[in-house]
Amino acid sequence: MEKLIVGQSLEKQLQEVICNVAPTGAISYVVTRLSDGEEPQIVAAFKETMIHVGASMVKTLILEYVFHLAYEGQLDLHDTIALSRSPRVAGAGVLQELMGTHSFTYLELCRLMMVISDNWATNLLIQALGMEYINARAHQLGLEHFEINRFMMDTLAVQEGRDNYITALDMAKLLHHIYNLRYTLEGHEMWSILGRQQFRDILPFHWGEDVVFHHKTGSLENVEHDAGILETMNGDFCFVMLMSHVRNDVAKQLGAQVGLRMKAFVEDALP
Known part of the structure; x- marks a missing residue:
């Protein structure tokens, strides 16, 4: 991707904030300018290829793969999956409050997985789709370090060294792919789902509720992404802002400050 020289002033601003708020954290970010049918331009970036634990950010790839299969005629979004197909898990979401006799469509599970980051919905989709096939889709999309190696809330897998991984650059590529599909049959619903995200306590925290941000967040202990x-x-x-090895309350404060500066820069400082 081409990098804009003018973005160096934004990088300087963000570096000052990062050094002041979380100087010892593992921080990555990237800001790109998008245009339909064209390669994105990098406005600003820092450690954009650093590998982070993915947290709930990996759900965006699962969303894309479901809709890709539906568009290819290999899956019907209105087919249902029973809750009993996968063990109940805690964490984010509402399905854990239901009895296992319910069934939900692929579309409903995607909405729950993304809008309120439901972990049980995510695991149902991973099981139905196949982890290896989701990872093959990441490779097909050119996401070099994007891997799903465990189910949500699988602490045993983490103890065994199996986790989910992303980079800021891969997240930017994936979002750009969905952005290019937003006016198509395949992509319109994905775009709409991203715009209904209910967690707004990181990058868009200071923007106001009326500003639509098509995004996904992810959170683990000492990890906050948006x-x-x-x-x-x-x-x-x-x-894209990925923050690891930073206390969660500090990371959210940092993300909110960074989001404020990113938005102000692209709206007011770019030609």
């Missing part, structure tokens, strides 16, 4: 696309009068931009 990545999405903002449409502005000055163009459309992808913001």
Whole structure:
């Protein structure tokens, strides 16, 4: 991707904030300018290829793969999956409050997985799709370090060294792919789902509730991530912020400050 020289001033701003708030954390970010049918331009980036634990950010790839299969005629979004097909898990979401006799469509599970980050919905989809096939789709999309190696809330897998991984650059590529599909039959619903994300306590925290951000967040102990696309009068931009080895309350504070500066820069400082 081409990198804009003007973005160096944003990088300087963000570096000052990172050094002040979380100087010892593992921080990655990337800001890209998007245009339909064209290669994105990098506005600013820092350690964009550093590998992070994925947390709930990997759910975005599962979403894309479901809709890819539906578009290819290999899956019907209105077919159902019974809750009993996968063990109940805790964490984010509402399905854990239901009895296992319910069934949900692929579309409903995607919405629950993304909008409220439901972990049980995610595991049902991973089991139905196959972990190896989801990872093959990541490779097909050119996501070099994007891996799903465990189910949500699988602490035993983590203890055994199996985890899910992402980079800021891979997240930007995946979001750009969905962005290019937003006016198509395959992509319109994905785009709409991303725009209904209910967790707004990282990058868009200071933007106001009326600002639509098509994004996904992810959180684990000492991990906070956020990545999405903002449409502005000055163009459309992808913001990705990955924060590891930072206390969660500090990471959210940092993400909110970074989000404020990213938005102000792309709206006011870019030509």
